[in-house]
Amino acid sequence: MPSPTPNAPHARPAPNGKTAMVIGAGPAGLMAAERLAGDGYAVTIYEGMPSAGRKLLMAGKSGLNITHSEDLETFLTRYGTSRARLEPHLRKFGPDQIREWCAGLGLETFVGSSGRVFPTAMKASPLLRAWLRRLDDLGCTIHYRHYWTGWNDADQAVFKTPDGEITATADITILALGGGSWKRLGSDGKWMEILLNAGIKCNPFKPANCGFELNWTDHLIDKCAGSPVKAVTLTCGDQTVRGEFVISKTGIEGSAVYAISATLRDQWLETGVGTLTLDLCPDRTLGDVTNRLSKPRGKNSLGNHLRKTLGLDATKTALIFEVTPRETLNDPTALATAIKNLKLQIKKPRPLDEAISTAGGVAWEELDDTFQLINRPGTYCLGEMIDWEAPTGGYLLSGCLIKY
Numbered sequence: 258m259p260s261p262t263p264n265a266p267h268a269r270p271a272p273n274g275k276t277a278m279v280i281g282a283g284p285a286g287l288m289a290a291e292r293l294a295g296d297g298y299a300v301t302i303y304e305g306m307p308s309a310g311r312k313l314l315m316a317g318k319s320g321l322n323i324t325h326s327e328d329l330e331t332f333l334t335r336y337g338t339s340r341a342r343l344e345p346h347l348r349k350f351g352p353d354q355i356r357e358w359c360a361g362l363g364l365e366t367f368v369g370s371s372g373r374v375f376p377t378a379m380k381a382s383p384l385l386r387a388w389l390r391r392l393d394d395l396g397c398t399i400h401y402r403h404y405w406t407g408w409n410d411a412d413q414a415v416f417k418t419p420d421g422e423i424t425a426t427a428d429i430t431i432l433a434l435g436g437g438s439w440k441r442l443g444s445d446g447k448w449m450e451i452l453l454n455a456g457i458k459c460n461p462f463k464p465a466n467c468g469f470e471l472n473w474t475d476h477l478i479d480k481c482a483g484s485p486v487k488a489v490t491l492t493c494g495d496q497t498v499r500g501e502f503v504i505s506k507t508g509i510e511g512s513a514v515y516a517i518s519a520t521l522r523d524q525w526l527e528t529g530v531g532t533l534t535l536d537l538c539p540d541r542t543l544g545d546v547t548n549r550l551s552k553p554r555g556k557n558s559l560g561n562h563l564r565k566t567l568g569l570d571a572t573k574t575a576l577i578f579e580v581t582p583r584e585t586l587n588d589p590t591a592l593a594t595a596i597k598n599l600k601l602q603i604k605k606p607r608p609l610d611e612a613i614s615t616a617g618g619v620a621w622e623e624l625d626d627t628f629q630l631i632n633r634p635g636t637y638c639l640g641e642m643i644d645w646e647a648p649t650g651g652y653l654l655s656g657c658l659i660k661y
């Protein structure tokens with residue numbers, strides 16, 4: 258990996274005599290602006306909020322996971338059914354190129370223990386500052402508080418601004434309007450209605466990387482809300498993930514739940530029921546767990562017995578008591594089976610607005626291989642507004658920074 262170079266002013270390339278309008282100043286829009294300016298376009302960016310990259314800044318609050326260091330073949334599998342469409346672009350500008358690009362902005366990156374890549378500063382603000390400086394050097398203009406409301410009869414883009422409505426045209430238009438969650442950060446998803454009215458097929462938003470609601474008893478909420486359930490496996494359908502999650506007041510959330518959330522959400526959408534199977538002792542066989550639980554308990558409470566024989570903490574024990582019938586608790590063989598196959602019935606996903614990202618959006622069949630709308634030549638869609646999804650792990654931002 259090259260060491261960071263100072264963020265030297267970017268020389269303006271020779272103008273190509275053409276104009277580009279980028280709507281949406283999130284990572285996808287800013288990257289499009291940088292590339293177009295590099296190709297000599299006179300670029301104007303329009304952003305509805307008073308500042309750029311609000312969701313990017315929020316993403317940086319818990320450590321900006323900008324990409325992933327695993328081998329590219331594994332990396333590409335994370336994009337599921339959208340892999341075929343994204344792969345050529347991720348191969349042109351993937352994890353290595355993202356790290357080089359960060360270095361070019363003066364930001365060193367490192368690989369965390371899970372293989373995730375972060376800027377050394379962890380936050381997004383230094384990256385965003387350096388990026389906006391670069392765009393300024395490249396001659397890009399940004400208009401904030403310019404909220405796009407669609408196209409008028411003359412096919413001009415219309416913006417609501419504090420000074421009233423304005424219109425704009427350009428040789429090419431990039432729509433990079435984000436998904437449908439965390440509306441307060443700017444991506445309100447209202448663009449979908451505009452595109453649908455223009456005859457562009459969009460699939461409804463679905464929460465991705467989201468938590469789920471369960472019918473917890475008040476007792477469990479009092480005892481465990483906010484507590485992690487560590488080192489477990491979660492299975493839904495034919496997907497199993499290992500990791501940890503958190504018991505919340507309303508249900509479950511956290512990294513392992515997000516990792517399995519697409520499968521669990523789709524099962525719930527298709528059947529009206531969503532079932533998660535936990536293995537609370539994934540490193541022990543059923544036989545081993547049964548043998549340990551069959552040891553004489555003496556005067557120990559069942560909770561103490563579970564702790565001493567299997568090392569289960571108070572949260573895991575409370576979870577077992579929450580969902581296991583009394584007769585099972587009293588039978589070591591049945592209890593061992595329950596501990597290795599603890600069933601959680603979800604009520605529904607948490608609301609769309611809380612999701613880290615959203616599936617749904619502009620249907621792939623509306624876009625050509627350069628992300629241009631087939632029925633609206635000269636207009637392109639980029640980033641989370643397209644109907645693809647990926648787990649957390651830096652794959653979302655990587656999918657927004659791709660080269661088209």
Ligand SMILES: Cc1cc2nc3c(=O)[nH]c(=O)nc-3n(C[C@H](O)[C@H](O)[C@H](O)COP(=O)(O)OP(=O)(O)OC[C@H]3O[C@@H](n4cnc5c(N)ncnc54)[C@H](O)[C@@H]3O)c2cc1C
Pocket residue numbers: 280281282283284285286303304305306309310311312313315316317320321322323324403404405406433434435436439442443444445446448612613614639640641642650651652653654655657
């Ligand atoms: C809490 C949280 C943590 C996250 N952490 C990570 C992480 O660590 N790693 C990772 O890879 N991803 C992470 N993500 C996801 C990542 O931030 C998004 O996938 C990414 O920001 C999407 O980029 P985008 O440019 O497509 O859309 P956005 O970042 O949503 O940008 C869209 C822009 O368009 C503007 N806009 C929308 N509508 C209009 C309109 N009508 N007119 C004008 N402007 C408009 C919005 O104001 C916004 O600025 C996280 C998300 C959240 C919420």
